[in-house]
Amino acid sequence: MIKTYNVAVNGICYEVEVEEVTKSNKVKSMDPIDKNNKINEQVKSKIENSNTNVKSNDKVDKMDNNSKENIFSPMPGVVNKINVSKNQSVSRGDILLILEAMKMENEIVSPVDGVIKDIHISEKSTVNSGELLISIE
Structure with a gap:
């Protein structure tokens, strides 16, 4: 079969x-x-x-290209807690926020050392996969 x-x-x-x-x-x-x-x-x-149809997320398209690092949501979920604030220094591995997805809490960590340039979401907000969460300089 x-x-x-x-x-x-x-x-x-x-x-x-x-x-x-x-x-x-x-x-x-x-x-x-x-x-x-x-x-x-x-x-x-x-x-x-093959046809490769890649869907674009408007929030990703409007990101600031001058940023050193943009943090995107790896999955759809709810932002339970934001551990950083704008202009705060962060180190690689620092927990930026907690994203709840399918009743699991996922730690979103900084992949680089830098300063939080912008926070594009708020606590308790629902995010989609690929949505821009935080920008780091």
């Missing part, structure tokens, strides 16, 4: 067909470099003809 799945790799969506393997129809080993391999040619064709 063959099933079709959509798989996203590095922001590119691929349609993949997977065959269920049973004891009676085990897959033969294939050389992935074999240029004459029909499956490799099909995959290559799909990759070359």
